[in-house]
Amino acid sequence: MRFCLLLAGVTAFAQQLNFVACPVVRDTKTVPCFLAEYEGELYYLGIQQDITSDFHPPQLKHEVLVEGTVAAGPRVCGGIPLKPLSISVIKEVNLACNTLLPAEPGIEAPPAARGAGPATHPLDISSAKPKELTGPQEFTILYSFNDDFLEYAGNRVVNEAIDYAKRTGASSVKVTGYRESTVLSNGTRLVEKDAIAEKRAENIAALLRGSGVSGVSISSKDEPESGPAARRVAVVVTP
Amino acid sequence: MHRLFVFLGIAVTLSAQYQGLKSTWVEPSSNIVLPASDTFDNSNGTVGIINAAGPVNTEGHPFFVPLGTNGRACVNCHQPTYAMSLSAASMVERWITTGGKDPVFAAFDGSNCPNLPQDQKSSHSLLLNRGLFRIPLPWPPKNSDGSPKPVEFKIEVVRDPTGCNTSAEYGLRSSEPTISVYRRPRPAANLKYVMSGAQAIVLKTGMPADVDPETGKPVPMNLMSDAREPTLKTQAVSAIMGHEQAGGAPTQKQLDKIVEFESQVYAAQIAHIWAGPLELPGGPGTLGPAALRDRRAGVLGDNEYDPVFGRFDNWRKGSDYYRASVARGADIFMFRQFWIRDTAHINSIGLGNPVKRTCATCHNAQTTGQDLSAGWVDVGTTNFPTWTEPSTWAESSELPVFKITCSAKADPHPYLGRVIYTTDPGRALISGRCVDVGSIVMQQLRGLAARPPYFVNGSAKTLREVVDYYDRRFDMKLSDAEKEDLVNFLGAL
Structure with a gap:
């Protein structure tokens, strides 16, 4: 019997979960946690961080698309952790998404690089330093579902691509936009809107050209690919 | 006692160059010389002005002489x-x-609409009651080459108390479709701070920043309520052709002189009406115009180690009631955490909604409290339901109300959706984007005591009303004593 339970546990921990739900914000004595409820279970998405963080929290007044894998380990902030995890804010306003839970004794947020007050130390921008690159290079900018907004992390990648193209006097810069199709755990298929791949590519090309990069060509793949990594623009810089 | 003497000393020397004059109002073409430093009374104390380049001879100076047809100068x-x-x-x-004959009341934009009887006070009610000038903007917005920009929404005039937006001559259905919004003029001072912090990619949009047409370099996009002009020079051209109704563009030399003047003038509160000078040694080192002249622009201050307006430790510990109150207000500004929520271009750019932070999260630029990144934000001062105007159906509101309906293909406003009622669409009138409806460029927090009312539409008559607005908007749960501290703090800037 115990063996069966263990097997079930292993299965559960490897479970891929894709769902759309209202986020839930839980206050703590430090920074708030962001969670989402799916089929009666609460899942931990992340904590409030700085704009430079890789995790950009969801938003009340909006549903969130969660694409994650149930991870081993204890609950965090009262929710089951998901890792890897990708979240996307659904653009349309949903006023029903408005749950903000008060802080509770015994529920603490994981340590945050920055608290809720002013910063206590300068931002770590070491990753923004130019890398030692040679030859053709691909720079990948990731997006949220159905979104062409360039987040801070993508902004940094675009700047790296611009620096590299300028430094090497690139002979060609190919910008290709992609879009995602995903299947939710309830069987529903979600596909990003038709024009999003092209729009993403156009936006990035405009940034490159606006920064003085020449030889920029654009294309887009209309056929959606699966998984969050499909929501991307690839910039291939050939010196 | 010492403070009283110091204060009296300041009061006696106020506005020395205007002695014998009834008013400190600088008339166009008055040919006076502005001193290197000067002070002017206001209800809160005294505002100080510094001309860092020395005395300014206004004779023939293009900032001080009319360059257009309506008698106005900058x-x-x-x-x-x-x-x-x-x-x-x-x-x-x-x-x-x-x-009512001062050129500041020019029919073009110093009245509610040019077609109103200009000799009547009621025709200038927005300027007289709120300090608002009419800003006529073409609809749809235009690119720099004059071509129309693509727009993501339909705009309708729901209420038009001034008559200008439905006017056959000046309105949305005129031969040159125009939206009239009504806005406060921003200070032409401390501009090295306003013009710093340019980034090639605008953090809040992920799009390329506007560029200086002369240099091709990105600009900070923090100038004016809607960032529609990229540089001080283009703003000057726009103002001369519009506000001054010039028949032709100003010369390069005139523009250079205007920009030169604007770039060296600093303004800030310098003394409190009872507590006296604010620039005393041991203070925070950010108060008064000399600090603005001397400090570095473009520095992020949302941190404990080098805060937005410096450290008020000595004032907090002292026995002076006013200074201790200012220090407590500074602490609330820097450290009081509250839920910042439903604020487009803050919560929607990756911080999450809500975010538990402080005033300094958004007002993060050192010494001025602007936003270091291109700072248009919908804090709710112009968009229903959080504006401070009466509701759309109330007849007493003086401002127009527009209905914005966003295209199904566009991204909606992040917190108001696809149908928005607004008294001023703000940045959206320039960008044509639905997400920008109601977003107004954050402005500097200096010299506030000298220039009420506040917010882009003059909807807060006093600093207390500003504080009350934020308290309501973000449920800050401020006590009356804390509100007084914040008012004292803001008034000291």
């Missing part, structure tokens, strides 16, 4: 007495003094 709307802006009270005073 100085009409950017007066030293009012921290290089204007107060609504100053407009009432000018109306009384000049019988």
Whole structure:
């Protein structure tokens, strides 16, 4: 019997979960946690961080698309952790998404690089330093579902691509936009809107050209690919 | 006692160059020389002005002489007495003094609409009551080559108390479709801070920043309420052709001289009416205009190690009631955590909604409290349901109300969706984007005591009303004592 339970546990921990739900914000004595409820279970998405963080929290007044894998380990902030995890804010306003839970004794947020007050130390921008690159290079900018907004992390990648193209006097810069199709755990298929791949590519090309990069060509793949990594623009810089 | 003497000393020397004059109002073509430093009384104390390049001879100076056809010069709307802006009270005073003939009341934009009877006070009610000038903007917005920009929404006039937006001559259905919004003039001072922090990619949009047409370099996009002009020079051209109704563009030399003047003038509160000078040693080192002149621009201050307006430790510990109150107000500004929520271009750019932070999260630029990144934000001052105007159906509101309906293909406003009622669509009138509806460029927090009312539409008559607005908007749960501290803090800037 115990063996069966263990097997079930292993299965559960490897479970891929894709769902759309209202986020839930839980206050703590430090920074708030962001969670989402799916089929009666609460899942931990992340904590409030700085704009430079890789995790950009969801938003009340909006549903969130969660694409994650149930991870081993204890609950965090009262929710089951998901890792890897990708979240996307659904653009349309949903006023029903408005749950903000008060802080509770015994529920603490994981340590945050920055608290809720002013910063206590300068931002770590070491990753923004130019890398030692040679030859053709691909720079990948990731997006949220159905979104062409360039987040801070993508902004940094675009700047790296611009620096590299300028430094090497690139002979060609190919910008290709992609879009995602995903299947939710309830069987529903979600596909990003038709024009999003092209729009993403156009936006990035405009940034490159606006920064003085020449030889920029654009294309887009209309056929959606699966998984969050499909929501991307690839910039291939050939010196 | 010592403080009292110091204060009296300041009061006696106030506005020395205006001795013998009834008013400190600088008339166009008055040919006076502005001193290197000067002070002007206001209800909260005294505002200080510094001309860092030395005395300014206004004779023939393009900032101080009319370059257009309506008798106005830049100085009409950017007066030293009012921290290089204007107060609504100053407009009432000018109306009384000049019988409504001051060129500041020019029909074009100093009245609610040019087609109203200009000799009647009611035709200038927005300027007299709120210090608002009419800003006529073409719809749809235009690219720099004059071609129309693509727009993501339909705009309708729901209420039109001024008559201008439905006017056959000046309105949305005129031969040159125009939206009239009504806005406060911003201070033409401390501009090295306003013009710093340019990034090639705008953090809040992920799009390329506008560029200086002369250099091709990105600009900070923090100039004006909607960032529609990229540089001080293009803003000057726009103002001369619009506000001054010039028949032709100003010369390069005139523009250079205007920009040169604007780039060296600093304005800030310098003394409190009872507590005296604010620039005393041991203070935070950010108060008064000399600090603005001397400090570095473009520095992020949302941190404990080098805060936005410096450290008020000595004032907090002292026995002076006012200074201790200012220090507590500074602490609330820097450290009081509350839920910042439903604020487009803050919560929607990756911080999450809500975010538990402080005032300094958004007002993060050192010494001025602007936003270091291109700072248009919908904090709710112009968009229903959080604006402070009466509701759309109330007849007492003086401002127009527009209905914005966003295209199904566009991204909606992040917190108001696809149908939005607004008294001023803000940045969206320039960008044509639905997400920008109601977003207004954050402005500097200096010289505030000299230039009420506040917010882009003059909807807060006093600093207390500003604080009350934020308290309501973000449920800050401020006590009356804390509100007083914040008011004292803001008034000291």
